[in-house]
Amino acid sequence: xxxxxxxxxxxxxxxxxxxxxxxxxxxxxxxxxxxxxxxxxxxxxxxxxxxxxxxxxxxxxxxxxxxxxxxxxxxxxxxxxxxxxxxxxxxxxxxxxxxxxxxxxxxxxxxxxxxxxxxxxxxxxxxxxxxxxxxx
Numbered sequence: 332x333x334x335x336x337x338x339x340x341x342x343x344x345x346x347x348x349x350x351x352x353x354x355x356x357x358x359x360x361x362x363x364x365x366x367x368x369x370x371x372x373x374x375x376x377x378x379x380x381x382x383x384x385x386x387x388x389x390x391x392x393x394x395x396x397x398x399x400x401x402x403x404x405x406x407x408x409x410x411x412x413x414x415x416x417x418x419x420x421x422x423x424x425x426x427x428x429x430x431x432x433x434x435x436x437x438x439x440x441x442x443x444x445x446x447x448x449x450x451x452x453x454x455x456x457x458x459x460x461x462x463x464x465x466x467x
Contacts, residue, residue, distance in 0.1 A: 357460035
């Protein structure tokens, strides 16, 4: 009986201390073609310079604010820490019928490692979603 109780206690402790990570409520996905229902599951993270990059920002919860800020910056590979340069930041209106997502496109002409961040305009100190991609 003591052994059974010990095994159950160990299993209970193992499950309580190794909790599952909560799935992301927001995210950014990149595509080499316009986003459709057919290719929404086929995102990519490597693109060619000078080609359009389509992105999809999604949220499981309805976006409460009317605007989001999308920021693109490049990460320098030859700097050990830091070395980020902001390429652009744009504010976009989130339409009521698209309150769970926003999509658009842009073009990058230089190879390197890039990060796209999405902020709520109410709090631009912490991104609500971000993702990185590479341009060859």
